[in-house]
């Protein structure tokens with residue numbers, strides 16, 4: 001992992017259609033100064049409004065993580081964010097010319113490759129923002145369960161449990177760094193179940209979804225492009241990809257923890273990320289003598305905390 005804050009060296013551009021909206025868009029990654037974190041910009045709107053990639057700007061979590069500020073929205077930010085953290089970026093500006101980034105192939109690999117091709121620059125006077133918290137953090141909601149404990153690096157143990165004959169219990173344990181992210185996680189694509197498609201489409205979702213950017217799990221077979229599954233357990237790997245993207249919204253992308261999680265999804269990821277942020281904030285600020293340990297809330301516009 002990097003020991004100085006990192007951004008890219010030069011601008012890099014991708015184009016395609018959004019997974020849920022079906023809208024065509026151009027995405028530009030642009031180098032950003034230290035302590036700015038990751039920021040999205042709507043390059044098609046007057047004034048190019050900015051939306052920080054932070055938890056306070058999450059507006060909905062239906063089949064994707066959507067952020068917004070005032071009237072500006074960007075849907076399905078998780079794969080782009082996952083790539084940024086996966087390759088070890090702290091600061092980057094992301095310009096999108098519509099309300100959703102292009103889905104590309106449904107994984108984060110095209111974004112990661114673009115970032116790698118741009119090269120990296122390091123701000124040696126600025127240490128990376130580490131996510132540190134004092135002890136065990138637990139979060140449970142329905143079947144979803146998360147448990148994080150402090151560690152020196154980022155270790156994941158994720159389990160997928162679906163009540164579906166084609167998807168047995170899948171578990172993957174990984175120690176995350178740039179290399180393992182690229183080899184084990186980045187290529188895993190979005191998936192959905194065949195029986196959900198009609199409903200998703202009726203809700204205005206998956207409008208840009210196809211076998212070019214998703215795997216469809218049928219009753220007794222997988223529907224994929226001609227290349228088939230990229231990993232036998234591609235689904236749990238994609239859940240890890242999504243989780244890394246959602247946790248990036250904490251704004252401290254150097255994760256020092258061992259994280260066990262099962263039955264996870266975007267809404268639960270965001271709830272858990274908020275708990276982690278709370279614990280990390282309390283640790284940095286410390287309890288005030290004589291006062292009860294009231295939960296504190298990070299100011300909404302504080303980008304460089």
Ligand SMILES: [Zn+2]
Nearest residue numbers: 078190238242
């Ligand atoms: Zn995803």
